[in-house]
Amino acid sequence: MIRMPLNKNARVAAFSALAAAVMVGAAYAAVPLYDLFCRVTGYGGTTQVAVGEAGAILDREVTVYFDANTNRNLPWSFEPVQRSITVRVGETALAYYTATNNSSQPVTGVATYNVAPYKAATYFSKLECFCFTEQTLQPGESIEMPVLFFVDPLIDEERRMDDVASITLSYTFFESEDGGSASSDAAP
Amino acid sequence: MSADAATHDDHTPSMWDWRRWVLSTNHKDIGTMYLVFAIFAGIIGGGLSGLIRWELMEPGLQVFTGEDTGWGALFGNAHNYNVVTTMHALIMIFFMVMPAMIGGFGNWFVPLMIGAPDMAFPRMNNISFWLLPASFALALMSMFVPGAGADLGFGGGWVLYPPLSTSGHNGPAMDLLILSLHIAGVSSILGAINFITTIFNMRAPGMTIHKMPLFVWSVLVTVFLLLLSLPVLAGALTMLLTDRNFGTAFFAPEGGGDPVMYQHLFWFFGHPEVYILILPGFGIVSHIVSTFSRKPIFGYLGMAYAMVAIGFIGFIVWAHHMYTVGMPVDLKAYFVAATMVIAVPTGIKIFSWIATMWGGSIEFRTPMMWAIGFIFLFTVGGVTGVVLANAGVDQALHDTYYVVAHFHYVLSLGAVFAIFAGWYYWFEKIFGVKYNSFLARAQFFFFFIGANVIFFPQHFLGLNGMPRRYVDYPDAFEFWNAVSSWGYVIMLVGMVLFFAVLIDAMIRRRKADANPWGEGATTLEWTLSSPPPFHQFSELPKIK
Numbered sequence: 001m002i003r004m005p006l007n008k009n010a011r012v013a014a015f016s017a018l019a020a021a022v023m024v025g026a027a028y029a030a031v032p033l034y035d036l037f038c039r040v041t042g043y044g045g046t047t048q049v050a051v052g053e054a055g056a057i058l059d060r061e062v063t064v065y066f067d068a069n070t071n072r073n074l075p076w077s078f079e080p081v082q083r084s085i086t087v088r089v090g091e092t093a094l095a096y097y098t099a100t101n102n103s104s105q106p107v108t109g110v111a112t113y114n115v116a117p118y119k120a121a122t123y124f125s126k127l128e129c130f131c132f133t134e135q136t137l138q139p140g141e142s143i144e145m146p147v148l149f150f151v152d153p154l155i156d157e158e159r160r161m162d163d164v165a166s167i168t169l170s171y172t173f174f175e176s177e178d179g180g181s182a183s184s185d186a187a188p
Numbered sequence: 189m190s191a192d193a194a195t196h197d198d199h200t201p202s203m204w205d206w207r208r209w210v211l212s213t214n215h216k217d218i219g220t221m222y223l224v225f226a227i228f229a230g231i232i233g234g235g236l237s238g239l240i241r242w243e244l245m246e247p248g249l250q251v252f253t254g255e256d257t258g259w260g261a262l263f264g265n266a267h268n269y270n271v272v273t274t275m276h277a278l279i280m281i282f283f284m285v286m287p288a289m290i291g292g293f294g295n296w297f298v299p300l301m302i303g304a305p306d307m308a309f310p311r312m313n314n315i316s317f318w319l320l321p322a323s324f325a326l327a328l329m330s331m332f333v334p335g336a337g338a339d340l341g342f343g344g345g346w347v348l349y350p351p352l353s354t355s356g357h358n359g360p361a362m363d364l365l366i367l368s369l370h371i372a373g374v375s376s377i378l379g380a381i382n383f384i385t386t387i388f389n390m391r392a393p394g395m396t397i398h399k400m401p402l403f404v405w406s407v408l409v410t411v412f413l414l415l416l417s418l419p420v421l422a423g424a425l426t427m428l429l430t431d432r433n434f435g436t437a438f439f440a441p442e443g444g445g446d447p448v449m450y451q452h453l454f455w456f457f458g459h460p461e462v463y464i465l466i467l468p469g470f471g472i473v474s475h476i477v478s479t480f481s482r483k484p485i486f487g488y489l490g491m492a493y494a495m496v497a498i499g500f501i502g503f504i505v506w507a508h509h510m511y512t513v514g515m516p517v518d519l520k521a522y523f524v525a526a527t528m529v530i531a532v533p534t535g536i537k538i539f540s541w542i543a544t545m546w547g548g549s550i551e552f553r554t555p556m557m558w559a560i561g562f563i564f565l566f567t568v569g570g571v572t573g574v575v576l577a578n579a580g581v582d583q584a585l586h587d588t589y590y591v592v593a594h595f596h597y598v599l600s601l602g603a604v605f606a607i608f609a610g611w612y613y614w615f616e617k618i619f620g621v622k623y624n625s626f627l628a629r630a631q632f633f634f635f636f637i638g639a640n641v642i643f644f645p646q647h648f649l650g651l652n653g654m655p656r657r658y659v660d661y662p663d664a665f666e667f668w669n670a671v672s673s674w675g676y677v678i679m680l681v682g683m684v685l686f687f688a689v690l691i692d693a694m695i696r697r698r699k700a701d702a703n704p705w706g707e708g709a710t711t712l713e714w715t716l717s718s719p720p721p722f723h724q725f726s727e728l729p730k731i732k
Contacts, residue, residue, distance in 0.1 A: 009308045009385045016381040020419045027423025027453055031438060034449050044448070044514060071442065112441045118516050174442030 469606025590650025
């Protein structure tokens with residue numbers, strides 16, 4: 001008669017099933033982790049959110065270009081007021097975008113953003129941005145939306161950043177969905 | 189070895205008793221069902237690739253014309269071409285190669301090779317198999333329900349990238365496909381748990397982990413990859429499902445999600461998956477090379493741990509499939525280096541096979557020809573893989589026919605040749621009858637020539653910039669596309685010969701020997717009769 005060591009088998013099977021369950025969990029854990037990873041490393045050009053101004057203002061200058069895109073489902077026109085601003089590193093600057101609702105309905109939009117080159121993202125800090133919140137525009141309404149930002153002086157200490165003379169800040173406006181969002185904030 | 193089967197086990201149920209198959213808990217019967225299922229799915233998947241080659245034989249639209257008259261309406265429009273490429277890939281991966289290698293040969297020979305009476309969980313084994321036809325039915329149904337607007341089926345490629353798989357395909361086709369892959373995933377995960385338990389707990393006395401045959405090693409590594417990678421696919425697919433139907437925004441930027449994250453999740457599964465497809469083939473080829481060289485395999489431990497290393501590294505190279513999404517150069521550098529490292533354990537395997545043949549008393553029997561064909565073709569595919577591993581080169585070659593040629597050399601030629609090698613190595617053991625080796629060798633030559641004629645020119649097309657997944661192409665690509673399509677015809681002759689071998693064996697029913705291969709065949713399955721008794725090893729064999 002063959003002795004089937006059931007308990008031993010059940011143990012291995014349970015461990016294996018647990019491993020599979022953990023991997024499903026890991027797939028979902030990837031959502032917040034990916035978001036966190038993008039923010040910490042500036043992966044894909046994810047910019048930084050700053051609470052206070054930069055300590056020092058350096059002589060080095062960086063030209064910041066502004067780019068605007070609109071998802072084709074969003075009936076808005078959206079563009080930067082100025083094409084570029086040349087700022088000194090560490091200096092806080094204010095730029096504006098305008099958005100107009102061309103439809104006959106009130107529409108809520110939300111913007112995602114990143115910068116190019118990606119490697120400069122960790123040094124691009126925003127103090128204030130329309131992209132942090134949803135924007136609702138009444139039919140035909142036009143608004144100017146501010147972005148308050150500075151380029152972190154630490155950029156000057158990194159050799160890899162020596163070739164960064166210009167940074168492009170890009171936004172894409174989407175129609176906000178009323179259903180909940182999966183991750184709380186924008187990933188790249 | 190006292191591995192002879194108990195002769196009192198004479199209660200083999202009849203072939204024609206449906207309960208023997210539907211309610212089966214016997215690893216050999218379930219293995220046979222997996223093999224039959226794989227052949228059936230292979231015919232459908234191979235037929236779909238025939239439509240692709242037919243369409244691409246000339247520039248312009250031949251098959252997928254979208255016209256409502258005659259043949260054209262039968263196959264639909266350009267969208268349906270994409271449906272066909274998508275389904276060709278999914279069917280070949282999930283319903284042909286995986287069931288044949290893991291479900292078929294794995295179920296048949298893992299218990300036999302480790303001297304076990306059956307799998308650890310025979311009823312779970314039954315569920316693993318019967319989930320597959322259900323899954324396959326859902327996948328086939330998805331081709332005939334609305335996918336994008338009025339167009340039938342999902343045409344977004346087997347990778348199922350959003351937004352094409354979310355907002356791009358609003359019909360139920362994609363939902364059916366998600367459900368199909370979920371079920372196939374559950375089937376494979378249950379199978380993986382079963383194999384792990386069997387291999388860990390049910391080896392015959394004396395068979396330590398370092399005495400296990402290499403095929404068992406290869407299945408062990410494979411099922412670990414399945415266990416750890418498939419749940420990630422299940423998670424990603426569930427996110428797709430909820431993004432599509434329940435208003436979540438995992439992959440939708442308007443809700444704060446990111447479509448690129450899907451690619452990361454998918455390839456975290458997808459890269460181990462390609463090793464899942466090939467690793468059991470490594471095991472099969474090791475046995476065949478050793479058997480027909482009449483030498484033990486060269487560097488057994490190195491071979492076993494090379495597979496472990498391939499499995500491990502397979503989990504940390506996924507982003508080399510997505511160099512073009514805009515990764516920082518440092519990240520690309522990491523993935524280039526990690527990817528190239530895989531060439532080291534793979535090289536160990538190739539050289540060990542050659543070293544096994546070196547100085548051996550080689551017999552070019554049918555399985556050996558397939559195995560040597562495998563080694564050659566897999567090496568060609570491996571070399572183009574190293575080329576593609578370079579992020580800079582891949583920037584130009586990404587999603588071109590060069591990539592198509594590369595992965596068909598390792599899968600369509602590599603994995604499939606390994607399956608046929610195993611098929612002809614174990615045919616007599618499985619079915620208990622001999623096959624006509626002349627026909628089987630003829631099939632090999634048609635396959636070898638045909639597959640090379642199909643896929644080698646695709647390197648040229650890719651290097652010249654012909655992209656994948658398009659129904660049409662500029663006239664400049666006509667010549668090599670025509671050559672490639674003629675290659676399909678050659679391979680089709682090989683396929684006809686495959687069925688000729690089957691029919692010939694069925695009609696002539698020449699009784700097979702327990703061990704047709706002589707002293708080179710040393711593993712436990714050859715100590716049993718052909719076919720083995722319905723229940724074997726009621727007295728466990730002792731391994732010295």
